[in-house]
Amino acid sequence: MRESFDRGSSMVSDTDGAFVLSLGLSRERWDELVREFEMKFGHKPTYIARAPGRVNLIGEHIDYAHFGVFPAAIEHDILIACAPQSMSTNITHTSTHQPGSVVAENLHTRYTRQVFTPTYCHTVGDDVPRDAVRVAPWHLDIDKSELRWESYVKAGYYGVLNHFFTPSSTSTVPVPVEILVTGNVPPGSGLSSSAAMVVSSTLAFLATNGIFDGEDAPTKGELVNIAMENEKRVGVNSGGMDQSASVIALPGSALYVSFAPSLHAEPIVLPRNAVLVCANSLVVSNKAENARHQYNLRVVETLVAARVLSNYLNLEVDSTDGKATKRRLVTLREVLARKGNFYRDEQDAQQEELTQLRKGLEDMLKGKVLDYLLPRVEGRTGVTLDEMIYMSGMDKAEFMEVYFSWVDVETTHFELYLRAKHVFEEALRVLQFREVCLAGGDNEESKLQTLGKLMNDSHESCNKQFDCSHSKVNDLVQVARSFSEMETGRGKGKVYGSRVTGAGWGGCIVCLVHREDADAFIVHVKERYASYEGMSEEDLANSVFATEPGMGACVFRCT
Numbered sequence: 001m002r003e004s005f006d007r008g009s010s011m012v013s014d015t016d017g018a019f020v021l022s023l024g025l026s027r028e029r030w031d032e033l034v035r036e037f038e039m040k041f042g043h044k045p046t047y048i049a050r051a052p053g054r055v056n057l058i059g060e061h062i063d064y065a066h067f068g069v070f071p072a073a074i075e076h077d078i079l080i081a082c083a084p085q086s087m088s089t090n091i092t093h094t095s096t097h098q099p100g101s102v103v104a105e106n107l108h109t110r111y112t113r114q115v116f117t118p119t120y121c122h123t124v125g126d127d128v129p130r131d132a133v134r135v136a137p138w139h140l141d142i143d144k145s146e147l148r149w150e151s152y153v154k155a156g157y158y159g160v161l162n163h164f165f166t167p168s169s170t171s172t173v174p175v176p177v178e179i180l181v182t183g184n185v186p187p188g189s190g191l192s193s194s195a196a197m198v199v200s201s202t203l204a205f206l207a208t209n210g211i212f213d214g215e216d217a218p219t220k221g222e223l224v225n226i227a228m229e230n231e232k233r234v235g236v237n238s239g240g241m242d243q244s245a246s247v248i249a250l251p252g253s254a255l256y257v258s259f260a261p262s263l264h265a266e267p268i269v270l271p272r273n274a275v276l277v278c279a280n281s282l283v284v285s286n287k288a289e290n291a292r293h294q295y296n297l298r299v300v301e302t303l304v305a306a307r308v309l310s311n312y313l314n315l316e317v318d319s320t321d322g323k324a325t326k327r328r329l330v331t332l333r334e335v336l337a338r339k340g341n342f343y344r345d346e347q348d349a350q351q352e353e354l355t356q357l358r359k360g361l362e363d364m365l366k367g368k369v370l371d372y373l374l375p376r377v378e379g380r381t382g383v384t385l386d387e388m389i390y391m392s393g394m395d396k397a398e399f400m401e402v403y404f405s406w407v408d409v410e411t412t413h414f415e416l417y418l419r420a421k422h423v424f425e426e427a428l429r430v431l432q433f434r435e436v437c438l439a440g441g442d443n444e445e446s447k448l449q450t451l452g453k454l455m456n457d458s459h460e461s462c463n464k465q466f467d468c469s470h471s472k473v474n475d476l477v478q479v480a481r482s483f484s485e486m487e488t489g490r491g492k493g494k495v496y497g498s499r500v501t502g503a504g505w506g507g508c509i510v511c512l513v514h515r516e517d518a519d520a521f522i523v524h525v526k527e528r529y530a531s532y533e534g535m536s537e538e539d540l541a542n543s544v545f546a547t548e549p550g551m552g553a554c555v556f557r558c559t
């Protein structure tokens with residue numbers, strides 16, 4: 001991890017509310033949160049941790065293949081008011097006050113109060129492997145079988161405990177904590193409510209334990225890594241896009257985030273007249289529940305595609321230990337970099353060469369290499385498990401160990417070719433998108449058109465090659481695009497591009513619209529998407545909204 005981001009302590013701001021207001025955040029929500037915290041716990045919170053959701057402009061399902069992506073933080077966020085548990089006000093939860101115990105409340109009435117205490121495993125016995133003690137001495141029960149709100153709180157806490165309360169760290173005993181959560185990022189909508197939950201939870205436990213004040217304060221880069229690991233505890237093997245956007249984003253800029261050879265984020269300003277509009281298809285995508293045949297399956301397909309390509313290209317991706325070859329997971333980005341001779345490992349930790357990367361992608365897409373991923377049988381693109389194992393050059397036992405032992409997926413059919421093709425094409429589109437944004441000159445209109453075209457192409461590929469859209473999402477995209485046939489009084493409506501954003505299989509689309517047309521565009525979409533019929537004004541406003549790139553996570557000390 002590069003130390004290129006601020007020390008984490010700069011994430012804490014003292015505020016009497018003025019800072020909150022100057023950011024354009026709704027003061028009422030913050031005041032209500034503080035009031036409710038006092039009602040529930042009998043004292044004021046010490047901190048409020050805030051982490052935003054994000055919208056991804058382009059670069060879908062390529063972060064876990066380690067290619068760069070292009071998200072922006074949105075104004076919607078998760079807020080967690082928190083404080084160490086107070087001895088004097090412990091009327092309602094007498095059984096707590098044990099080290100690290102947590103009383104978690106949610107402002108949303110659907111989510112009930114949760115009380116939990118982590119356990120510390122400090123002895124190495126028959127049933128406790130030595131590694132478990134060294135790597136993760138703290139344990140918290142996280143239910144992966146169903147989506148529970150407190151799982152995200154626990155996931156954030158788990159990382160804090162196992163990074164900052166280990167035998168080798170300066171802190172030893174976590175304080176008992178009270179938290180109250182509220183949020184307005186619509187769940188399951190591709191705007192990353194989950195990362196916002198995990199990041200804000202991570203921040204809340206770091207702050208209440210005083211870690212930002214000590215020498216262990218993490219950098220923003222370290223926070224991203226911790227939040228990424230934490231999110232995996234909930235059962236989704238995600239890449240790092242959402243956590244990077246939520247932690248690192250700066251107001252007014254989108255981010256180009258790359259992951260190889262190490263995490264790097266570059267703020268990029270969009271053209272002056274670009275407005276992003278998000279519209280929710282209202283199809284809730286339950287990523288944790290469907291991960292076995294959706295998200296996690298895509299992660300496995302892209303990783304196996306990388307293995308098959310490295311086998312056919314004879315790339316030296318495995319290490320040898322004496323005579324035995326040690327197999328490991330390789331990403332599509334690593335295959336590309338090794339093939340193009342620009343592979344660097346994390347030790348070098350320099351920013352990747354974008355010109356080399358671009359050339360590598362163009363070569364890969366021009367050549368015939370991707371055909372290695374097709375079955376040797378005409379008429380289908382996907383392969384069976386046995387075909388895939390054969391193509392990997394590995395024996396079955398080691399293949400199963402490397403590719404399936406850590407993940408639960410459900411299918412008999414793997415679309416290695418289509419998934420890899422999407423990943424390489426999408427990675428190239430992200431680089432083109434970045435270049436257009438950075439190019440000088442004042443040909444705004446043509447820039448917006450090029451960006452929009454890249455977004456439209458991305459949607460087609462998500463839909464057809466990556467199979468992560470949904471018929472209703474496609475309907476919504478069509479509604480959005482039909483704005484370009486409408487007369488606005490200034491000519492035809494200026495919507496440049498529309499695409500599914502985030503993991504997909506439901507959720508939101510993101511549209512690139514001309515600033516002057518944003519209001520008319522929003523009305524257009526609200527009036528025409530079938531599932532919006534009969535919705536209240538308030539629900540409609542929460543379903544279709546313009547957003548400016550917002551600021552990343554922060555902790556506010558309540559004064």
Ligand code: NG1
Pocket residue numbers: 056059060061062063064189190191192193194195231236237238239240241242287501502503504
């Ligand atoms: P969502 O489900 O939209 O938050 C997920 C992953 C990302 C990325 C996108 C697809 C998580 C937390 N995030 O985002 O890392 O892979 O899908 O581009 O699972």
Ligand code: MG
Pocket residue numbers: 192193194195242287
């Ligand atoms: Mg998510």
